[in-house]
Amino acid sequence: xxxxxxxxxxxxxxxxxxxxxxxxxxxxxxxxxxxxxxxxxxxxxxxxxxxxxxxxxxxxxxxxxxxxxxxxxxxxxxxxxxxxxxxxxxxxxxxxxxxxxxxxxxxxxxxxxxxxxxxxxxxxxxxxxxxxxxxxxxxxxxxxxxxxxxxxxxxxxxxxxxxxxxxxxxxxxxxxxxxxxxxxxxxxxxxxxxxxxxxxxxxxxxxxxxxxxxxxxxxxxxxxxxxxxxxxxxxxxxxxxxxxxxxxxxxxxxxxxxxxxxxxxxxxxxxxxxxxxxxxxxxxxxxxxxxxxxxxxxxxxxxxxxxxxxxxxxxxxxxxxxxxxxxxxxxxxxxxxxxxxxxxxxxxxxxxxxxxxxxxxxxxxxxxxxxxxxxxxxxxxxx
Amino acid sequence: xxxxxxxxxxxxxxxxxxxxxxxxxxxxxxxxxxxxxxxxxxxxxxxxxxxxxxxxxxxxxxxxxxxxxxxxxxxxxxxxxxxxxxxxxxxxxxxxxxxxxxxxxxxxxxxxxxxxxxxxxxxxxxxxxxxxxxxxxxxxxxxxxxxxxxxxxxxxxxxxxxxxxxxxxxxxxxxxxxxxxxxxxxxxxxxxxxxxxxxxxxxxxxxxxxxxxxxxxxxxxxxxxxxxxxxxxxxxxxxxxxxxxxxxxxxxxxxxxxxxxxxxxxxxxxxxxxxxxxxxxxxxxxxxxxxxxxxxxxxxxxxxxxxxxxxxxxxxxxxxxxxxxxxxxxxxxxxxxxxxxxxxxxxxxxxxxxxxxxxxxxxxxxxxxxxxxxxxxxxxxxx
Numbered sequence: 001x002x003x004x005x006x007x008x009x010x011x012x013x014x015x016x017x018x019x020x021x022x023x024x025x026x027x028x029x030x031x032x033x034x035x036x037x038x039x040x041x042x043x044x045x046x047x048x049x050x051x052x053x054x055x056x057x058x059x060x061x062x063x064x065x066x067x068x069x070x071x072x073x074x075x076x077x078x079x080x081x082x083x084x085x086x087x088x089x090x091x092x093x094x095x096x097x098x099x100x101x102x103x104x105x106x107x108x109x110x111x112x113x114x115x116x117x118x119x120x121x122x123x124x125x126x127x128x129x130x131x132x133x134x135x136x137x138x139x140x141x142x143x144x145x146x147x148x149x150x151x152x153x154x155x156x157x158x159x160x161x162x163x164x165x166x167x168x169x170x171x172x173x174x175x176x177x178x179x180x181x182x183x184x185x186x187x188x189x190x191x192x193x194x195x196x197x198x199x200x201x202x203x204x205x206x207x208x209x210x211x212x213x214x215x216x217x218x219x220x221x222x223x224x225x226x227x228x229x230x231x232x233x234x235x236x237x238x239x240x241x242x243x244x245x246x247x248x249x250x251x252x253x254x255x256x257x258x259x260x261x262x263x264x265x266x267x268x269x270x271x272x273x274x275x276x277x278x279x280x281x282x283x284x285x286x287x288x289x290x291x292x293x294x295x296x297x298x299x300x301x302x303x304x305x306x307x308x309x310x311x312x313x314x315x316x317x318x319x320x321x322x323x324x325x326x327x328x329x330x331x332x333x334x335x336x337x338x339x340x341x342x343x344x345x346x347x348x349x350x351x352x353x354x355x356x357x358x359x360x361x362x363x364x365x366x367x368x369x370x371x372x373x374x375x376x377x378x379x380x381x382x383x
Numbered sequence: 384x385x386x387x388x389x390x391x392x393x394x395x396x397x398x399x400x401x402x403x404x405x406x407x408x409x410x411x412x413x414x415x416x417x418x419x420x421x422x423x424x425x426x427x428x429x430x431x432x433x434x435x436x437x438x439x440x441x442x443x444x445x446x447x448x449x450x451x452x453x454x455x456x457x458x459x460x461x462x463x464x465x466x467x468x469x470x471x472x473x474x475x476x477x478x479x480x481x482x483x484x485x486x487x488x489x490x491x492x493x494x495x496x497x498x499x500x501x502x503x504x505x506x507x508x509x510x511x512x513x514x515x516x517x518x519x520x521x522x523x524x525x526x527x528x529x530x531x532x533x534x535x536x537x538x539x540x541x542x543x544x545x546x547x548x549x550x551x552x553x554x555x556x557x558x559x560x561x562x563x564x565x566x567x568x569x570x571x572x573x574x575x576x577x578x579x580x581x582x583x584x585x586x587x588x589x590x591x592x593x594x595x596x597x598x599x600x601x602x603x604x605x606x607x608x609x610x611x612x613x614x615x616x617x618x619x620x621x622x623x624x625x626x627x628x629x630x631x632x633x634x635x636x637x638x639x640x641x642x643x644x645x646x647x648x649x650x651x652x653x654x655x656x657x658x659x660x661x662x663x664x665x666x667x668x669x670x671x672x673x674x675x676x677x678x679x680x681x682x683x684x685x686x687x688x689x690x691x692x693x694x695x696x697x698x699x700x701x702x703x704x705x706x707x708x709x710x711x712x713x714x715x716x717x718x719x720x721x722x723x724x725x726x727x728x729x730x731x732x733x734x735x736x737x738x739x740x741x742x743x744x745x746x747x748x749x750x751x752x753x754x755x756x757x758x759x760x761x762x763x764x765x766x
Contacts, residue, residue: 016399020388199737264409270659273656355620365755367600380602
């Protein structure tokens with residue numbers, strides 16, 4: 001992508017001398033994250049297949065009664081490989097192939113749980129407000145082609161797969177949802193989780209297509225750890241993260257699709273804040289590149305009709321409960337981020353900072369219940 | 384402070400060339416914040432009095448029906464001027480004098496609302512767990528010497544003063560509280576706000592001295608804007624920020640005392656996340672320097688007894704509802720940060736992002752009420 005900075009972290013590393021860089025990283029990121037040594041074959045496969053491969057690790061202190069609970073997660077960010085006016089089935093097949101070659105490398109890196117980007121089987125076409133052909137990308141979460149494809153991957157690589165798709169819910173009137181399907185490493189469908197908060201901002205006209213999720217905040221106990229999926233716009237809602245955490249999630253994925261001019265200064269803040277506030281790992285994922293549409297559309301900003309909604313800036317990363325984080329993947333390239341984490345860190349940080357113990361949730365349950373009443377009187381003190 | 388980096392922002396500016404620096408600042412801070420032109424007399428007074436003076440401004444779009452609502456806030460960070468074993472009354476008097484000379488400069492800069500750091504009239508002695516002499520720093524919020532001193536300042540300079548102190552509550556058994564007194568620019572006491580969340584982490588043994596605040600989330604409608612005070616550890620609790628915002632706060636101050644090894648990688652994240660999530664301005668303030676105690680104490684980390692709790696790293700800043708922020712004040716020097724803001728930006732950003740409209744607070748009120756029940760069953764899905 002001409003003119004786009006490839007990565008904030010590479011830029012800092014290029015210019016800042018080592019002694020100051022260490023201090024800058026400590027203040028910005030909570031220190032230098034341990035680099036993972038990844039297999040040479042995986043690194044060369046990634047290079048051949050033209051995607052970035054990075055690996056980092058988070059450690060925890062040894063305990064007497066619990067063994068380390070080491071898990072490797074994989075975050076995948078990618079461009080759409082074909083133009084948006086290619087036939088729907090052809091686009092989907094091309095995305096399946098692209099993901100297949102990335103997942104193969106993830107398996108070589110020992111990834112246990114992998115998550116793809118939001119609505120990964122399609123262009124993020126909700127900017128157009130057109131229904132056809134975009135709604136044709138919707139699939140059944142239970143027996144759609146993409147779910148079957150992910151079940152095969154899960155079995156083949158003994159890997160939990162989180163597959164965020166546009167869901168067609170046939171047994172409820174054929175409605176659409178923005179849904180993540182969670183597939184066990186056995187290949188069985190563990191369940192699904194729906195996007196709880198739907199944007200009405202800029203080109204993100206998603207409420208034209210689907211409503212707020214009606215499944216609450218399920219968490220999924222996998223062989224490798226307890227996970228949840230907070231889809232895209234839910235990233236902006238601290239209570240959404242909190243409820244996944246109160247249900248027991250130790251890793252919360254945040255598959256997203258968001259562009260530079262809208263949200264890039266929020267991106268490093270919100271998921272990381274959620275990891276801190278909830279003593280868990282968070283994994284925000286964003287797609288990459290610019291997607292062009294044949295029919296022009298406006299953006300609700302008074303500007304002229306145009307054919308794209310801007311640059312999806314990638315920058316997927318993992319934040320740890322201790323406030324540290326990995327560098328982000330590229331702003332411009334497809335990528336796989338492999339992160340090893342000892343899940344024991346969650347409880348260790350919780351016992352240190354005690355945000356749940358000191359959270360006074362009972363008071364807030366009462367206060368929120370008051371605040372939503374039509375007759376609510378804010379607590380304003382006047383002279 | 385030998386060995387301490389003076390400021391993250393100065394370090395970035397020193398090394399990164401201009402074209403990349405602009406992009407780094409956009410990604411890290413949401414862009415370059417407008418610099419305020421401050422009076423020469425104020426700048427030279429600050430230099431004479433040995434404190435940093437910085438000024439920035441946040442703008443909003445013009446509206447048809449509302450005039451711009453411009454306010455200037457002042458954030459004060461400072462070291463304790465005298466050793467901690469000086470007589471209590473002498474330490475307090477020295478702090479009054481130091482603040483007086485900073486507030487005078489704030490007045491020259493047109494500051495309308497000023498906020499001092501947490502427990503500003505004393506060393507942050509709660510690491511010691513000793514009661515005397517530290518509890519002698521406690522004062523009545525209503526008619527203590529410090530409140531009277533602040534009332535004089537408020538009247539003299541036509542300035543709202545937020546004065547966080549250790550409060551002695553005589554009418555309730557002489558209990559202590561960590562309290563901010565809010566004084567109108569008329570000199571009248573508008574009210575007070577108590578620290579809602581009390582830390583039990585590292586050297587922050589504050590629950591030895593005072594309990595969780597019992598005043599809820601009051602906001603204060605001043606002539607210049609509607610403000611609230613989220614004291615220190617409440618910064619880590621997204622629900623605390625939310626309730627101040629639901630009560631109508633457009634500016635939330637966060638007077639704090641926190642040290643580098645504990646929280647510095649959290650500092651740029653939490654208050655900024657709160658500004659984003661709640662469509663308001665947030666103003667985190669941290670004291671500066673290292674405070675030494677005659678009697679050694681331990682830190683609950685298995686280490687040897689020692690005489691200080693580490694370096695308070697200053698770095699006070701203001702975050703705006705659009706996700707942008709000012710650079711931080713110095714990590715090592717006393718300072719005054721003057722920030723001009725058009726409060727119309729709050730509603731403009733709220734109308735753009737709609738986090739309150741899309742917040743589903745009714746659902747969360749119910750879910751939180753369930754989650755705090757002893758019989759709560761988390762929503763965990765197993766294979």
